Amino acid sequence: MKVIKDEGLPTRVECASSLKHVIDALYVLNGKWxxxxxxxxxxxxKRFNEIQHEVEGISSKVLAKELKDLELNGFTKRIVYPTTPVTIMYESTEYSHTLKNVLAELSAWGEQHRERIKESMRKQS
Known part of the structure; x- marks a missing residue:
C-alpha cells in the first residue's frame, strides 16, 4: 500500500475537491454487490446464472438490477446472441478495467484487515 509522507495537510480547497471526487466515485460504486x-x-x-453462482448470496432480483445499473454507468455490456433459446452474456468494458488498481488495493487492504482482526481475536483468547 502506498503511504504519502511529508506532504503536510491539504488545504481546505484541496480537501473539498477530493471529497467531491470520493463522493462521486462512491455514488457510482455504492452497494454491496x-x-x-x-x-x-x-x-x-458470463451468463446470468454463472454470475449468480460466482457471486454468492446475491438474489436474482438484485443481480438483475445491479447489472442494469452497471450497464447504464458503462461498466458492463449485455450481449444478446440470436440462438434458440436466446443466449445473453455479460462482459466488462474497457472502462471497468480502470478500476483494476482500485480493486487490487481494496483486496490488499481487505486481506490486511482480516489478518488484523484474526490477530486481535487470538490475543483476546
Missing amino acids: RLPLILSLMHAS
Missing part, C-alpha cells in the same frame, strides 16, 4: 460483480466479469464474460 457492484465491485464484486465488476471483478467477476473482469475475468471472463
Whole structure:
C-alpha cells in the first residue's frame, strides 16, 4: 500500500475537491454487490446464472438490477446472441478495467484487515 509522507495537510480547497471526487466515485460504486460483480466479469464474460453462482448470496432480483445499473454507468455490456433459446452474456468494458488498481488495493487492504482482526481475536483468547 502506498503511504504519502511529508506532504503536510491539504488545504481546505484541496480537501473539498477530493471529497467531491470520493463522493462521486462512491455514488457510482455504492452497494454491496457492484465491485464484486465488476471483478467477476473482469475475468471472463458470463451468463446470468454463472454470475449468480460466482457471486454468492446475491438474489436474482438484485443481480438483475445491479447489472442494469452497471450497464447504464458503462461498466458492463449485455450481449444478446440470436440462438434458440436466446443466449445473453455479460462482459466488462474497457472502462471497468480502470478500476483494476482500485480493486487490487481494496483486496490488499481487505486481506490486511482480516489478518488484523484474526490477530486481535487470538490475543483476546
